[in-house]
Amino acid sequence: MRVVTAEEMKKLDQTAIKEYKVPGLVLMENAGRQVVEVIRKVLGNVRGKVITVFVGKGNNGGDGFVIARHLLNMGAEVKVLAIAELDEITGDAATNLNIWRKMGQKVYSLQHGDGINIVRLVLMNTDLIVDAIYGTGFRGKMVEKTGRIVEVLNGSGKPIVAVDIPSGLEADTGKASGPCIQAAHTVTFALPKLGLILEPGADYAGELHVVDISIPAVLIEKEAPQRYLITGEMIKEWLSPRPSDAHKGNFGRVLVVAGSRGMTGAACLVGEAALRAGAGLVTVAVPESLHDIMESKLTEVMTVPLPDTGKGHLSRGARQNILSLLDNADVLALGPGLSTVPEVVAMVRELLPSVRIPCVIDADGLNALAGEVEILRKIQAPVVITPHPGEMARLMDVTTREIQEDRLSIAGKAATIWNVVALLKGARTVVAAPDGAIYINPTGNPGMATGGSGDVLTGVVAALIAQGLNPAQAASAGAYVHGLAGDMGARIKGMIGLTAGDILFNLPAAMMNVVGTD
Ligand SMILES: NC(=O)C1=CN([C@@H]2O[C@H](COP(=O)(O)OP(=O)(O)OC[C@H]3O[C@@H](n4cnc5c(N)ncnc54)[C@H](O)[C@@H]3O)[C@@H](O)[C@H]2O)[C@@H](O)CC1
Numbered sequence: 001m002r003v004v005t006a007e008e009m010k011k012l013d014q015t016a017i018k019e020y021k022v023p024g025l026v027l028m029e030n031a032g033r034q035v036v037e038v039i040r041k042v043l044g045n046v047r048g049k050v051i052t053v054f055v056g057k058g059n060n061g062g063d064g065f066v067i068a069r070h071l072l073n074m075g076a077e078v079k080v081l082a083i084a085e086l087d088e089i090t091g092d093a094a095t096n097l098n099i100w101r102k103m104g105q106k107v108y109s110l111q112h113g114d115g116i117n118i119v120r121l122v123l124m125n126t127d128l129i130v131d132a133i134y135g136t137g138f139r140g141k142m143v144e145k146t147g148r149i150v151e152v153l154n155g156s157g158k159p160i161v162a163v164d165i166p167s168g169l170e171a172d173t174g175k176a177s178g179p180c181i182q183a184a185h186t187v188t189f190a191l192p193k194l195g196l197i198l199e200p201g202a203d204y205a206g207e208l209h210v211v212d213i214s215i216p217a218v219l220i221e222k223e224a225p226q227r228y229l230i231t232g233e234m235i236k237e238w239l240s241p242r243p244s245d246a247h248k249g250n251f252g253r254v255l256v257v258a259g260s261r262g263m264t265g266a267a268c269l270v271g272e273a274a275l276r277a278g279a280g281l282v283t284v285a286v287p288e289s290l291h292d293i294m295e296s297k298l299t300e301v302m303t304v305p306l307p308d309t310g311k312g313h314l315s316r317g318a319r320q321n322i323l324s325l326l327d328n329a330d331v332l333a334l335g336p337g338l339s340t341v342p343e344v345v346a347m348v349r350e351l352l353p354s355v356r357i358p359c360v361i362d363a364d365g366l367n368a369l370a371g372e373v374e375i376l377r378k379i380q381a382p383v384v385i386t387p388h389p390g391e392m393a394r395l396m397d398v399t400t401r402e403i404q405e406d407r408l409s410i411a412g413k414a415a416t417i418w419n420v421v422a423l424l425k426g427a428r429t430v431v432a433a434p435d436g437a438i439y440i441n442p443t444g445n446p447g448m449a450t451g452g453s454g455d456v457l458t459g460v461v462a463a464l465i466a467q468g469l470n471p472a473q474a475a476s477a478g479a480y481v482h483g484l485a486g487d488m489g490a491r492i493k494g495m496i497g498l499t500a501g502d503i504l505f506n507l508p509a510a511m512m513n514v515v516g517t518d
């Protein structure tokens with residue numbers, strides 16, 4: 001599903017109206033009706049329920065009048081309070097205000113006198129609040145009095161349904177620079193706005209409902225930007241069902257190069273995750289002195305010893321062995337737990353320009369490239385990098401804070417400059433492809449910030465490439481399934497006790513949740 005900024009949505013609305021001749025009033029009517037449908041689900045029956053609609057002066061307020069009208073027609077008791085002078089309301093919003101008035105209904109403006117006390121009084125006898133104060137037209141911070149009203153609404157304990165976006169939230173950043181509606185549900189029109197997906201916006205939005213308002217699908221297909229929210233349906237389309245006569249050769253061979261003394265667990269997690277995510281054959285290659293330990297740790301995953309420095313790290317000479325192993329592999333997963341000793345760094349830097357199969361580079365594989373990041377451009381095959389913000393900061397030679405400030409642009413920049421798929425981990429993992437497409441992952445939870453979690457992700461992404469997904473799809477699907485496995489784990493164990501092993505354990509169930517039993 002595409003994700004848009006306020007400006008992009010406005011352009012789609014305008015094109016629908018001007019070029020496709022869908023009247024603005026029809027869009028507004030559809031928008032209001034769809035919110036009413038969600039309210040009916042939340043309340044069960046609306047007849048006899050008391051619903052208070054807060055409207056602003058813009059089109060978001062216009063939606064509010066449509067909502068009020070339909071709820072009234074359905075037998076609810078509806079009050080409309082305006083955070084605007086009524087003569088400021090124009091266009092389609094004014095048309096709907098006038099219908100409301102013609103129906104003999106009033107609108108109370110809160111602009112004069114003691115608005116706050118009126119709000120408190122009205123809320124005492126309200127079952128549900130509709131927030132139609134500000135939508136995508138909101139910028140900056142609301143005036144103090146409106147801010148106080150918003151705080152009273154939030155503190156009322158009544159469920160709030162936000163229209164399009166919670167008032168006070170910036171549609172493009174997901175940030176709120178002042179008071180902001182804390183919604184139980186947000187009903188957003190046509191496409192999710194970026195700010196509803198990014199944190200903390202996603203928290204303010206509560207449960208998100210994306211509803212159709214008759215923006216032509218062909219227009220969205222043609223003009224909405226290549227920025228996507230990753231969904232289970234998308235992944236199901238990418239991952240074709242397994243033929244009944246399938247054999248392990250159909251699902252690809254993953255070579256994992258990972259681990260060093262003290263970090264054999266990383267290599268195990270990558271290998272086991274690759275297998276659990278559906279790769280046909282998985283081989284884990286580790287420094288020779290660790291090989292026997294790996295053989296006893298792993299059952300279904302094959303192991304290969306590589307030249308060792310004698311201290312449990314790969315030696316520079318391991319490069320040649322790895323290149324030979326690549327002849328029998330479809331994808332290389334490189335990096336977790338390799339360590340950053342100089343021999344390993346040199347080996348990784350010398351190896352990568354000779355790799356001719358898709359590779360997933362993570363952790364110490366990326367650390368080895370800090371300062372020599374142009375090596376990424378020399379790899380003659382598709383590459384996925386999976387840095388956490390600290391690793392990305394080292395690669396870009398900036399601070400982690402700078403990375404976190406604008407995660408989407410940073411990932412996009414990395415992808416185009418280095419010609420890789422860049423998967424930037426963290427709350428709302430972002431996947432950026434070199435062609436400019438951006439994918440945002442909605443799954444996962446803070447409990448997944450635990451050692452080894454990233455190793456599992458590396459294995460999953462590699463396994464999905466092995467099964468035929470393109471690197472951007474594999475990275476996106478990998479982030480989604482990995483996050484979902486973490487969410488399932490957290491439901492049983494809680495976030496505090498969640499480990500990478502729990503994520504691994506839940507991978508098959510997460511995969512099944514997305515693609516069914518195929
Ligand atoms: N034809 C369309 O464009 C459609 C628009 N729709 C609705 O219209 C909304 C967008 O409408 P608008 O563009 O009129 O904008 P809004 O209804 O979001 O209202 C913004 C109004 O508040 C003002 N404002 C902005 N920042 C403010 C601040 N910090 N403090 C006080 N006032 C501030 C703006 O000047 C504007 O008048 C959407 O979110 C959606 O709910 C829907 O009805 C569907 C069709």
Ligand SMILES: [K+]
Nearest residue numbers: 131134163165
């Ligand atoms: K709103």
